[in-house]
Amino acid sequence: MATFVMRQHEYLVAVKAEDGLLTLHTLHWPDEIRKPKDEIDGLPGKSKGTAKEVKMAEQLIEALAMTWDPEQFHDTFQFQRKVAALIEAKKAGETVEKAEPAAEPTGAVELVQALRASVERARGPKSTGGTATRSRSVKATEKKPAAKKRVRSEPKEDLSGLSKAALYKKASAAHVVGRSHMTRDDLLTALSAA
Numbered sequence: 149m150a151t152f153v154m155r156q157h158e159y160l161v162a163v164k165a166e167d168g169l170l171t172l173h174t175l176h177w178p179d180e181i182r183k184p185k186d187e188i189d190g191l192p193g194k195s196k197g198t199a200k201e202v203k204m205a206e207q208l209i210e211a212l213a214m215t216w217d218p219e220q221f222h223d224t225f226q227f228q229r230k231v232a233a234l235i236e237a238k239k240a241g242e243t244v245e246k247a248e249p250a251a252e253p254t255g256a257v258e259l260v261q262a263l264r265a266s267v268e269r270a271r272g273p274k275s276t277g278g279t280a281t282r283s284r285s286v287k288a289t290e291k292k293p294a295a296k297k298r299v300r301s302e303p304k305e306d307l308s309g310l311s312k313a314a315l316y317k318k319a320s321a322a323h324v325v326g327r328s329h330m331t332r333d334d335l336l337t338a339l340s341a342a
Contacts, residue, residue: 152174160175162175307339307340315335319335319338
C-alpha cells in the first residue's frame with residue numbers, strides 16, 4: 149500500500165507484482181466509499197425476469213454473438229506505427245520528408261453575398277416584366293455588381309498599435325472578406341484600405 153501524487157491529487161494505491169511487472173492499482177479513500185442506497189433514492193430492488201423475458205434475452209445474445217478474432221480490429225489512427233517507422237528511417241540514415249503543407253484556402257463565396265445575388269436574380273425578371281430565364285438573370289448580375297454601402301469618410305484612426313485580435317474584431321465589423329486567413333499585417337492593410 150502506498151500513496152501516489154498525480155495532477156496535484158494524492159491517490160491511495162496498491163502496488164502488486166504480476167507476471168514479472170510491477171502494477172499500480174488506484175484505490176478509494178474511506179470517505180470516498182458510499183452506499184448507493186444511502187445516496188440514490190428509489191434504487192430498484194432485485195427482480196427476477198419472467199421465463200419469456202429470459203428466453204428473449206438469450207435469443208438476442210445468440211443472434212448478436214460472434215467469434216472473437218483480434219486480427220479484425222486495428223488501430224485506424226496508427227500513430228505509434230508511423231512514429232516507429234520515422235525512427236527506423238532516421239536510424240538508417242534516410243532523409244525524412246516533412247508532411248505536405250496544408251492546402252491554401254479557396255476563394256469561398258460568402259453566404260450573405262450568395263443569398264443577395266440569389267434574391268436579385270429572383271427579383272430581376274419580375275420587376276422588368278420579362279420572363280424568368282437563366283441567361284437573362286445571369287447577364288443582369290454580371291452587368292451590375294452588388295451595390296456597396298456608402299460609408300462616410302471619417303478621420304482614419306491609427307491601427308498600428310492594435311493586436312491581431314483587436315484588428316480582427318475591427319475587420320469583422322467592417323465585413324472584410326477573407327479575414328479569418330489573414331495575418332496581422334494583412335488585416336492592417338485591409339482595414340487601412342477600407
